[in-house]
Amino acid sequence: MARIVMKFGGTSMAGSERIRRVAGIVKRQQEAGHEVAVVVSAMAGETDRLVNFCREANALYDPAEYDVVVASGEQVTSGLLALTLQSMGCKARSWLGWQVPIKTDDAHAKARIEDIDSDAVIASMAAGEIAVIPGFQGVSPDNRVTTLGRGGSDTSAVAVAAAVKADRCDIYTDVDGVYTTDPRIVAKARKLPLVTYEEMLELASVGSKVLQTRSVSLAMKENVRVQVLSSFIDENAPAADTIPGTLIVSDEELANSNLEGSDMERQLITGIAADKNEAKVTLTRIADRPGAVASIFAPLAEANINVDMIIQNVAKDKGETDVTFTVPQADLARAQALLEERKDAIGYYRMIAEGNVAKISVVGVGMRSHAGVAATMFKTLADRGINIIAISTSEIKVSVLIDTDETELAVRVLHTAYGLDAAA
Amino acid sequence: MARIVMKFGGTSMAGSERIRRVAGIVKRQQEAGHEVAVVVSAMAGETDRLVNFCREANALYDPAEYDVVVASGEQVTSGLLALTLQSMGCKARSWLGWQVPIKTDDAHAKARIEDIDSDAVIASMAAGEIAVIPGFQGVSPDNRVTTLGRGGSDTSAVAVAAAVKADRCDIYTDVDGVYTTDPRIVAKARKLPLVTYEEMLELASVGSKVLQTRSVSLAMKENVRVQVLSSFIDENAPAADTIPGTLIVSDEELANSNLEGSDMERQLITGIAADKNEAKVTLTRIADRPGAVASIFAPLAEANINVDMIIQNVAKDKGETDVTFTVPQADLARAQALLEERKDAIGYYRMIAEGNVAKISVVGVGMRSHAGVAATMFKTLADRGINIIAISTSEIKVSVLIDTDETELAVRVLHTAYGLDAAA
CATH class of the missing domain: 3.40.1160.10 (Acetylglutamate kinase-like)
Structure with missing residues (x-):
């Protein structure tokens, strides 16, 4: 019972x-x-x-x-x-x-x-x-x-x-x-x-x-x-x-567990998810100093705009850096307005916004103990000529940002690459 | 306020x-x-x-x-x-x-x-x-x-x-x-x-x-x-x-009160109501002994059938009496079945049911102190040839049972007789 x-x-x-x-x-x-x-x-x-x-x-x-x-x-x-x-x-x-x-x-x-x-x-x-x-x-x-x-x-x-x-x-x-x-x-x-x-x-x-x-x-x-x-x-x-x-x-x-699906043969990767509701914002030539990045994200957080991926490029010789991040497409206009207002306070050179991006994620608890998951992902996408705009990783996930038009192709080739396809 | x-x-x-x-x-x-x-x-x-x-x-x-x-x-x-x-x-x-x-x-x-x-x-x-x-x-x-x-x-x-x-x-x-x-x-x-x-x-x-x-x-x-x-x-x-x-x-x-409508000129009769949802049942030749009438109404009360008017005719020389009463039309069939079952226990000769009756009531607190309200009612109806099947009275109401077809006529003539008609 x-x-x-x-x-x-x-x-x-x-x-x-x-x-x-x-x-x-x-x-x-x-x-x-x-x-x-x-x-x-x-x-x-x-x-x-x-x-x-x-x-x-x-x-x-x-x-x-x-x-x-x-x-x-x-x-x-x-x-x-x-x-x-x-x-x-x-x-x-x-x-x-x-x-x-x-x-x-x-x-x-x-x-x-x-x-x-x-x-x-x-x-x-x-x-x-x-x-x-x-x-x-x-x-x-x-x-x-x-x-x-x-x-x-x-x-x-x-x-x-x-x-x-x-x-x-x-x-x-x-x-x-x-x-x-x-x-x-x-x-x-x-x-x-x-x-x-x-x-x-x-x-x-x-x-x-x-x-x-x-x-x-x-x-x-x-x-x-x-x-x-x-x-x-x-x-x-x-x-x-x-x-x-x-x-x-x-x-x-x-x-x-000894439930079906819990055994040693469980796939390294559990699933692949795609999210087309992402938008990307890049702020260029920000001073590479403490607090600069916080001055970008604090106002967004206050406005309840959820920032997902954040990529900071390697600092250039001039002590400047580019910061790229993603927000939900629905919040893009609000985010742009907020950052525009604070242009001088943050001290960036140019804001480049792009709504046409998708986030593809491979997910699996198994990847914690396995190297090479990300490498497989990058190679698979590169083999099909899919350009990776940004990357982020967590313990159980690797996500990449790509052009929206390539979403379905990316999901299919990754599904095959990680051995997830059902037997014919 | x-x-x-x-x-x-x-x-x-x-x-x-x-x-x-x-x-x-x-x-x-x-x-x-x-x-x-x-x-x-x-x-x-x-x-x-x-x-x-x-x-x-x-x-x-x-x-x-x-x-x-x-x-x-x-x-x-x-x-x-x-x-x-x-x-x-x-x-x-x-x-x-x-x-x-x-x-x-x-x-x-x-x-x-x-x-x-x-x-x-x-x-x-x-x-x-x-x-x-x-x-x-x-x-x-x-x-x-x-x-x-x-x-x-x-x-x-x-x-x-x-x-x-x-x-x-x-x-x-x-x-x-x-x-x-x-x-x-x-x-x-x-x-x-x-x-x-x-x-x-x-x-x-x-x-x-x-x-x-x-x-x-x-x-x-x-x-x-x-x-x-x-x-x-x-x-x-x-x-x-x-x-x-x-x-x-x-x-x-x-x-x-000194509100409009409360003064001395308030009509004796407040209003006239008609109810066509009545049915009449007569049980003939019931033994005129204590408890006989109770044996009729106790089972109806138990079955939640609401008995309204009750008329017992003058006892005849044989020590027998007729009892007439009204019930809601919707309950007539149930009432008949109950009384049929108990025919011997009650000891009546014949049951006569009639669905085609209406109750006309003249209502008014003023009638408490005025004789003649009922007399006016009976005379008014008699003048128009409307037959009264049964009568019941309370402190502020006189009701008569008549043929349903005569409902509207009765209401109209009584409305005029009691001086209720609005000025033209």
């Missing part, structure tokens, strides 16, 4: 028929002997409808009242799923954010979960009742409804899993797991049975939008085993003991 | 534009110097939509989960009205049922309000904030969402008004007040400036469905002054000091 938290998104909850499918999947887990809690999103389209009402009511809406309105979408689906489970003979009840309670801070519309009192929910689950919990919502210290920001239901599910000490948090999505790369780009992409939190973070933050990054960080912090799997499975099939999706675990569990 | 609770129904809350109209009306009251709380219904059609979802999920739905789903409709409109008021420069916040809290019993889907902790709401109103409260919803002793049953928002409004010790509870509807009779039947029907709780109860329970009967009973019990008025007033007009609708007050206030 295990304790399992299951999470279903808006597509899975869109209408009575789909909710019935979900209830079937949930029931199978209970019948397999597990204690089950379910975290649900609002029906697809509902949150947008409610957000529109708020905008019509007040363009500059008060986030506290916005939360009251938009949290209702998940309230509805949690009640409906409880009703549907009951109609199938299961004991079930809904637990709204304030009932659990899921305590958050008071940053309405983007609240952070601070604590979950799980005693009542655990007791209810232990008594054979399926706990149905609306995602996305919580309650503030002064007893008002809060929401976690769009897509927050993944985070709710992981937080609930941590609070009830679940053996696993199953996130049902419209894909059946995490792939070595985007299958729309590489037909031979393979589903990964096992990835680590860090790998998932790197893969998610560079474009594989299977899970909210925030939920993966929380899972890593709380050591919650997360499985990503498809909600389009046969709800009449018995609950499998094997893992049909991708399991996301800690380094330790990966090392000690 | 007064403290006023305003209530708006689903038609008034259906969509952003109408909510803006409502906000305009509310704002005027605040600008007139009043402390204001607003109770709102869900958008027209929304509760039906949510009820349908529940039915699709589970035909025999758990009322506790049903409440979670359907209460969301008022949650949405309360948030949206608060946002809209804010956009007009008013301070406003929503107070959900569990936040106030509005404490009810645990009879889900038909809960009764037990207590309202009004301190926080009163403090907020005193600070110039408009309190927006979803109607229809509350919280049970074990902290679950409850609803009061369809149409419960009127009751919510009166209960809130009692709890915050409001000077008045204004119920905005799609009519502009309470009339002497249904204006669709009698073109010369007049709007009443003032009626008593008891008159309103008699008028409401016999067909003038302006207010929920339950809300009027509560207003009487808590002595809340209720005004019924139209939500289709000009929201840009300044808040009037006069009462544009119909004010519903206690006997004492009516007697001591």
